[in-house]
Amino acid sequence: MLETIHHRICPLCEACCGLEIKVQGGKVTSIKGHAQDVFSAGYLCPKGVALKDLHEDPDRLRTPLIKRNGTFVEATWEEAFAEIERRLPPLLAAHGRNASAVVVGNPSAHKIGLLSYFGKLARALGTKNIFSSSTLDQMPKQLASGLMFGHWLSVALPDIARTELLLVIGANPLASNGSMWTVPDFKGKAKAMQARGGKLIVIDPRRTETAALADAHHFIRPGADVYLLAAMVQTLFAEKLVRLGSVAAWVNGVEEVGLAVAAFTPEAVAARCGIDAGTIRQLARELANTQRACVYARIGSCTQEYGTLASWLVDVLNVLSGHLDSPGGAMFAKSAAFASNTAGKPGMGKGVSTGRHFARVSGAPEVFGELPITCMAEEIETAGPGQVRVLFTVATNPVLSSPNGPRLAAALDTLDFMVSMDIYLNETTRHADVILPGLSPLEDFHYDLAFPQLSWRNHARYSPPVLARTDGAPEEWQTLLKLAAIVRGEGAQADANALDDAQFAEDAQRLAGAQAAAVIRATSGLKGPQRLLEVALRTGPYGDMFGMKPEGLTLAKVMASNSVGGIDLGELQARIPEMLRTPSGKVELAPPALLADLARPATDLARAAPDLVIIGRRDVRTNNSWMHNLPTLAKGPFRCTALVHPDDAQRLKLQDGAMAHIASGPRSIQARVQISTEMMPGVVSLPHGWGHDLPGARLQLAAQRPGANLNALLDDQLRDPLSGNAVLGGVAITMQAVAQEA
Ligand code: SF4
Numbered sequence: 243m244l245e246t247i248h249h250r251i252c253p254l255c256e257a258c259c260g261l262e263i264k265v266q267g268g269k270v271t272s273i274k275g276h277a278q279d280v281f282s283a284g285y286l287c288p289k290g291v292a293l294k295d296l297h298e299d300p301d302r303l304r305t306p307l308i309k310r311n312g313t314f315v316e317a318t319w320e321e322a323f324a325e326i327e328r329r330l331p332p333l334l335a336a337h338g339r340n341a342s343a344v345v346v347g348n349p350s351a352h353k354i355g356l357l358s359y360f361g362k363l364a365r366a367l368g369t370k371n372i373f374s375s376s377t378l379d380q381m382p383k384q385l386a387s388g389l390m391f392g393h394w395l396s397v398a399l400p401d402i403a404r405t406e407l408l409l410v411i412g413a414n415p416l417a418s419n420g421s422m423w424t425v426p427d428f429k430g431k432a433k434a435m436q437a438r439g440g441k442l443i444v445i446d447p448r449r450t451e452t453a454a455l456a457d458a459h460h461f462i463r464p465g466a467d468v469y470l471l472a473a474m475v476q477t478l479f480a481e482k483l484v485r486l487g488s489v490a491a492w493v494n495g496v497e498e499v500g501l502a503v504a505a506f507t508p509e510a511v512a513a514r515c516g517i518d519a520g521t522i523r524q525l526a527r528e529l530a531n532t533q534r535a536c537v538y539a540r541i542g543s544c545t546q547e548y549g550t551l552a553s554w555l556v557d558v559l560n561v562l563s564g565h566l567d568s569p570g571g572a573m574f575a576k577s578a579a580f581a582s583n584t585a586g587k588p589g590m591g592k593g594v595s596t597g598r599h600f601a602r603v604s605g606a607p608e609v610f611g612e613l614p615i616t617c618m619a620e621e622i623e624t625a626g627p628g629q630v631r632v633l634f635t636v637a638t639n640p641v642l643s644s645p646n647g648p649r650l651a652a653a654l655d656t657l658d659f660m661v662s663m664d665i666y667l668n669e670t671t672r673h674a675d676v677i678l679p680g681l682s683p684l685e686d687f688h689y690d691l692a693f694p695q696l697s698w699r700n701h702a703r704y705s706p707p708v709l710a711r712t713d714g715a716p717e718e719w720q721t722l723l724k725l726a727a728i729v730r731g732e733g734a735q736a737d738a739n740a741l742d743d744a745q746f747a748e749d750a751q752r753l754a755g756a757q758a759a760a761v762i763r764a765t766s767g768l769k770g771p772q773r774l775l776e777v778a779l780r781t782g783p784y785g786d787m788f789g790m791k792p793e794g795l796t797l798a799k800v801m802a803s804n805s806v807g808g809i810d811l812g813e814l815q816a817r818i819p820e821m822l823r824t825p826s827g828k829v830e831l832a833p834p835a836l837l838a839d840l841a842r843p844a845t846d847l848a849r850a851a852p853d854l855v856i857i858g859r860r861d862v863r864t865n866n867s868w869m870h871n872l873p874t875l876a877k878g879p880f881r882c883t884a885l886v887h888p889d890d891a892q893r894l895k896l897q898d899g900a901m902a903h904i905a906s907g908p909r910s911i912q913a914r915v916q917i918s919t920e921m922m923p924g925v926v927s928l929p930h931g932w933g934h935d936l937p938g939a940r941l942q943l944a945a946q947r948p949g950a951n952l953n954a955l956l957d958d959q960l961r962d963p964l965s966g967n968a969v970l971g972g973v974a975i976t977m978q979a980v981a982q983e984a
Contacts, residue, residue, distance in 0.1 A: 243267045249276050249804050250705040251690065252290040253352035253683045255865050257419035257426040258693050259286045260807050261293070263684070263708055270294040270684070270708075279807035281701045285427035287419065287862055288874060293683060295872035297709070301940050302665050303679035304712050314667065314677070319714055322676050323724055323734035329659050329675070330728060333632050334367075340602075340628040343371035345618060347638025348379070349680075349866060354691050354771045355719035356663075356680075360636060362745070366726035370599045370608070371630055373615040378644060379541060380422050381965040382549030385609055388594035389833040390557055391574075392823030394610050395695045396583045398557055398572035399423050400536040401814050402431045402698055405570040406440040407528060407535035411467055411556070412542020416451040417860045421540045424697040429455065431698070441532075443525070445470065445517075446542065447857055448885070448927055449920045461922035462515050464857050465972030467539065468548035468843045469511035470522060471555035476503045477526035478562050485530070487564030492819045495832025499558055502837045505844060514847060516922065530563045534570025542857065545970035548843050549962040554836050561831055566818070573814040574821050577694040578702040578785075578795055579778035583821040591823025593830075596964075602628045604959075606966050614966030615644050616958040622653040631658040634725070637680060641669040642867045642933050645956035645968050646909065651936070663721060666868050672938035680718055684708040689775050689800075702779070703808030704800045719770045742770055757788075764788055772797065784811060839964055852974035854890065856904070858952060859927045867931035870944035882949025883916035885927040886977070891917045894977050901980040904928075906955045906973055912980055913950035926975065928952045 245266045252259045260279025264272040273291050275284035296302065306322035307314040317325070334342060344364050350356035364372055376384070388394045400408055402425060413421065415428040425431065432442050432455060444453040445462050453459035462470060478484050479500040486493055508519035515522070529535050537559045543552040557572065565571030576584060582591075597607035603620040606613060613621075618640065621630045633654070641647045641654070647669075654660060654673035662674040671677050688705040711717075716724070720738035723745075727736035746765075750758040764780075765773050776797040780786050786794030795809070803809045824830050863875040870876055884904065886896055896902050898917040903910060904926070913928055921927060933951025934944035953970075960969035 245271065248708040249807065250684070250708055251688050251703055252286065252293065253688060254289045254293065255419060256421055256424050256693055256696070257282070258424050258690050258697070259290055259426045260703065261286060261290055265708060268709065270297065276807055279703070280810035281697070281699060281703060281808060282426035285430070289863065289865060289869065292869070292872045292874040295874050297682045297684045299871060301667070301871055301942055302682065303667060303677060304715070306679065307667065307677040309675050319716065322678055323728065325676055326661055326725065327728045327734040330632065331731060333658050334729065337631050338628070339368040340370055341630060342367045342369045342632040342634070343373065343618065343621065343630045344369065344634045344636070345373040345615065345638055345640060346375070346636040347643070348375045349637040351692055352690070353686065353718060354689050354775065355686065355717055356636060356722070357691050358771045358774055359719040359722040363634065363722045363726045363729070366729040370613070371621060372612050373618050374612055375615065375638060375643065376610070376612060377614045377616065377966050378545070378968050378970065380544055381609060381967045382544040382962055383422050383540070383553040385550050385594070385596070385965045386553035386557065386836070389836065390554065390830050391821070392591045392593045393582045394594060395581065395692065396574060396821060396823065397422055397696055398560060398566060398574060399696060399698065399814070400538045401570050401573045402435060403813060405435060405534050405536050407443070407532040408432070408435065408440070409443045409445070409525065409529060409535070409537045410452060410456075411445045411537065411539035413538060413540035414446070414450040414452045414860050416455060417862045420698070422696055423538065423540070424693045447922045447925045448859060460517050460521060462517055463851060463922070463972075464542070464855050464925060465546045465548070466511070466515040467543040467546065467552040468555065469506060469847070470515045470517060471552055471559060472503045472506035472840070472843070473508045473511045473522045474526040474529070475499065475555060475558055475562065476506050477508060477523050478530055478559070479503070481527070483527065483530035484562045485564040486561065487566070487568055488816065489561065489567050489818050489829060492822070492828050493561060494826055494828040494830055496562070498832035498837060502832070502840055510847065514851065529559060534568070535563065535565050536560060536570070536572045542971055544967060546972050547960065547962055547969050549967045550964040551836060551839055551843065554833070558831060561829060566829070567816050574817045575695055575697045575814060576700050576783055576811070576817060578700070578811060579694070579775060579782045580691050581695050581782070583823055584783045586823070588820040589822055590825070590827040593824045602626070606961065609966050612966070614961055614968070615640060616961060616968045618644070619646065619650040619653040619958060622657060633657055633660045635660070635662040635664065635670060635674070637664060639668045639670045639867050641936070642931050642951055642953060644958070645953050645960070645970065646958035647933070647951055647953045649958060661725070663718070666871070667940035668868060669934070669936045669939045672936070678721055679715070681711060681715065682709070685711045686718070687772065699813055700811035701808055702784070702795060702800045702811060704797070704804055706801070706804065717770060739769055746773060760788070835964060854924055854926060854975055854977060855972045856906070856926045856928060856952070856955070856975045857971040858930045859885070861929060864929065864931065868941065868944070870932065870934060870949070871941040873943065876943055876947070880914065880947055882913065882929055882932040884913040885916050885918040885921050887921040887923045887925070888917050888919060889923045890926070891915065894979070896977065896979050902977050903980050904955060904975050904977050906975045907957060909955050909957070911950045911952070911955050926977065930970070
């Protein structure tokens with residue numbers, strides 16, 4: 243039987259590696275890195291190999307499920323849509339639009355069909371109750387970037403190919419290959435930096451894999467990043483080290499920042515950080531005195547009570563040390579398609595705003611069109627106008643991934659109707675009335691919509707489907723359009739392609755005006771997200787402008803480059819002021835909301851730090867909870883252990899390998915102890931996304947080693963007030979040994 247070779251971008255994490263996949267007789271026979279890939283040059287991690295496991299997993303859903311008398315039964319797509327049409331419209335009519343909610347998970351960021359069509363379902367529902375995993379992860383970085391640079395995805399990235407000093411805070415790119423930074427083979431790039439005389443410094447409460455590679459590592463108390471960063475900024479002002487470099491003409495608010503951080507001296511914050519004042523000053527001096535340097539911080543600095551402040555101060559440091567938008571510093575990618583910082587008038591825009599509406603129960607403000615995911619349970623539980631009675635979930639498992647998962651699980655059971663789009667019957671979708679299966683990544687075409695905006699190098703890559711879809715399965719964008727049609731009362735029989743044509747014609751008229759007919763003609767033969775991609779590429783910064791720049795990009799050209807690893811669009815280039823979309827046309831270094839929020843850490847500095855706190859951690863073999871069900875990733879040592887420093891273990895009488903009871907407020911779990919000098923004393927680490935022992939889920943391999951659910955321990959009322967992001971790290975706990983059974 244003939245073996246075929248396919249090239250496919252891996253969708254399993256933000257690194258977006260190019261893979262080479264061999265197929266014979268409809269079966270994947272091998273997966274390796276695509277050596278010619280212009281972006282990842284042959285790199286892959288174990289998760290990429292596990293795409294085969296995911297495709298072949300007997301637990302992966304291939305047909306819709308409808309819950310009948312408490313039991314899921316297989317159904318056809320027609321039956322599933324008919325069931326939704328029977329039950330949904332009467333509920334929307336009776337309770338109103340805001341009685342519905344939508345929650346979407348991070349796999350959707352890797353699927354152009356979900357990402358570009360999810361909004362059509364949300365708009366059809368007309369609800370303000372939009373939730374996503376963004377408020378468990380990166381929303382603080384997006385908000386800080388939006389306030390400073392004018393758009394939510396204008397995130398400054400380390401130019402690792404040219405830097406001489408990379409200061410990494412609360413991130414483990416050696417395990418993640420970047421987060422809000424798409425950087426496959428971070429390890430290779432960091433080693434290359436070290437080989438040319440550069441330096442990697444890591445600040446983290448755990449001696450992570452990245453810290454082990456670093457030239458220097460400093461432990462920091464979880465939640466103290468804001469203090470360290472503010473004290474470094476204060477040092478730059480105090481020691482007259484502020485230099486704005488090439489962006490000097492484009493920065494507002496330098497003096498205001500200097501005044502705002504004046505009280506955060508290294509001496510004032512040293513004890514809170516667990517880092518002495520001399521080291522804090524030295525870090526600031528090194529940053530200022532290195533020609534090509536950059537600060538990068540991620541999930542640890544985002545998922546804490548001052549997440550937006552910490553994310554902001556990272557870029558304040560990059561600006562004040564002269565490293566923003568400078569080769570080897572913190573730069574901006576220029577994406578070939580879909581980037582708002584390449585659209586409209588260059589150098590100026592509307593900026594971002596928050597609080598256009600508020601959560602009904604907590605009053606938390608909307609951010610980037612979303613409410614905090616940690617508000618979801620109370621919005622379902624709390625009676626009154628706007629109480630959520632209907633829920634759509636898309637590629638998400640918040641019962642395991644969101645704080646106070648048990649409370650959310652109980653709330654889901656009280657809904658009148660729940661529809662899930664997912665590839666698994668998991669701990670969340672078990673509560674659904676109808677589950678509509680998503681596609682295996684190998685059945686879908688791929689173009690990354692978001693990650694080229696966060697990439698270490700500019701590129702355009704497209705992957706066609708590797709394997710045929712299951713008979714009768716719609717594409718995911720078609721499923722979302724059908725759901726939107728049911729919501730609008732157009733019925734389950736509505737034709738998704740016709741709906742898409744009508745919507746595209748409307749959009750073309752709105753965006754292209756007199757040219758609309760020409761755009762529709764030029765894209766005929768395409769549909770769905772492929773058609774959107776064609777328009778975005780051709781009108782993007784490298785595009786052919788529909789023939790006006792014949793050498794420019796088209797979808798056909800990007801498709802044709804698949805076998806040679808895509809199109810390289812070069813190293814990062816200076817983009818200020820062209821990429822700015824703030825109303826002033828400047829980098830806003832001192833957004834008033836952020837200056838005002840500094841009052842919280844200033845006051846909290848007097849608060850006694852808890853004896854013992856918990857943080858999460860990243861492992862190269864897991865990213866989403868369903869990865870625990872894939873044999874390639876699940877094998878090997880048990881990974882859901884509570885890492886405890888030997889001094890804490892001795893003090894608390896904890897034994898290596900034994901179970902411990904961990905409590906935080908009224909919530910508690912039990913987890914296996916692993917004693918480790920990786921940990922800072924007083925800090926315990928447990929990975930999240932585990933706890934696969936709940937009845938009704940169908941993740942059979944994961945259930946054999948279920949692990950403990952960190953999120954069952956965390957408080958869903960703890961949030962960063964600006965971004966609405968959950969507080970997942972630095973949470974106070976107590977810990978004691980579980981008595982051994984005789
Ligand atoms: S690092 Fe691994 S999971 Fe991430 S894109 Fe590359 S191969 Fe896939």
